[in-house]
Amino acid sequence: MEKCALVTGSSSGLGLEITRYLVESGYTVFGGSRSGTDFEHENFYDVELDITSEESVEEFFETIREFSPQLDLVVNNAGICEMSSVAETTLSQFEAHLATNTIGPFLLFKHLEPFLIKDTTHIISILSTAAHYGYPNVSAYNASKFGQLGLLESLKKEWKDYKLRFTNLFPGAINTPLWDKMGSRFSREKMLSPSDFMNVFSFVVEAPPTLQFPELTFLHKDGFIE
Numbered sequence: 001m002e003k004c005a006l007v008t009g010s011s012s013g014l015g016l017e018i019t020r021y022l023v024e025s026g027y028t029v030f031g032g033s034r035s036g037t038d039f040e041h042e043n044f045y046d047v048e049l050d051i052t053s054e055e056s057v058e059e060f061f062e063t064i065r066e067f068s069p070q071l072d073l074v075v076n077n078a079g080i081c082e083m084s085s086v087a088e089t090t091l092s093q094f095e096a097h098l099a100t101n102t103i104g105p106f107l108l109f110k111h112l113e114p115f116l117i118k119d120t121t122h123i124i125s126i127l128s129t130a131a132h133y134g135y136p137n138v139s140a141y142n143a144s145k146f147g148q149l150g151l152l153e154s155l156k157k158e159w160k161d162y163k164l165r166f167t168n169l170f171p172g173a174i175n176t177p178l179w180d181k182m183g184s185r186f187s188r189e190k191m192l193s194p195s196d197f198m199n200v201f202s203f204v205v206e207a208p209p210t211l212q213f214p215e216l217t218f219l220h221k222d223g224f225i226e
């Protein structure tokens, strides 16, 4: 039977790169996002998903269930990031980060359990160095990614009898559309490229099933961007 993967945030940036790579590697991919993508492949299902809405997450899983009762790979990737000082961040901006980056993964995992395959399902979460390390002017992003890490640490223990593989990725800055609204202060040349990211991602996915990478931090060789 073909392997099935779920990817959140498949319309842009890393999620789109991951989707392309997985379908080319023989996976059937159920991608979720609000805006969708022009990318087409016979093994790609471009499904509408607003990760902040429980109703939308439930409908996403209902669509997947029509095609497959189980998932070999889950890529928890959708996320937002905006820059502003604590004083300039509005309550609704802060809440939007928590809704997308923390509550979104909670809703995803809350409804994922029936699709797990004991001893097999691999859950890869695209966190960020910002889940471990504080950066100035991204307090909402920092708080939401630290929160997501807490969720994952608890979940790993709750689901330990399933003997799944969990991989938490903590990349530094990557040159994707996420940075388009952040101004020109940050040099794109000092960021990882999407293909650098995919080198690490494909290495993790292709590793033998007896091997797991619980946490991987990786950066551009020149270090952090602040």
Ligand SMILES: NC(=O)c1ccc[n+]([C@@H]2O[C@H](COP(=O)([O-])OP(=O)(O)OC[C@H]3O[C@@H](n4cnc5c(N)ncnc54)[C@H](OP(=O)(O)O)[C@@H]3O)[C@@H](O)[C@H]2O)c1
Pocket: 008, 009, 010, 011, 012, 013, 014, 015, 032, 033, 034, 035, 036, 049, 050, 051, 052, 077, 078, 079, 080, 081, 100, 126, 127, 128, 129, 170, 171, 172, 173, 174, 175, 176, 177, 178, 179
């Ligand atoms: N780029 C970096 O420097 C970097 C570094 C470390 C970690 N990361 C993490 O990597 C992940 C992907 O980021 P990226 O750089 O690829 O950014 P991106 O190009 O902006 O893509 C973000 C994706 O998330 C989706 N998304 C946002 N809100 C959503 C919602 N409410 N429901 C469903 N999907 C939603 C977007 O789709 P729609 O807008 O169509 O819904 C889009 O597909 C994020 O979690 C980010 O925090 C990025």
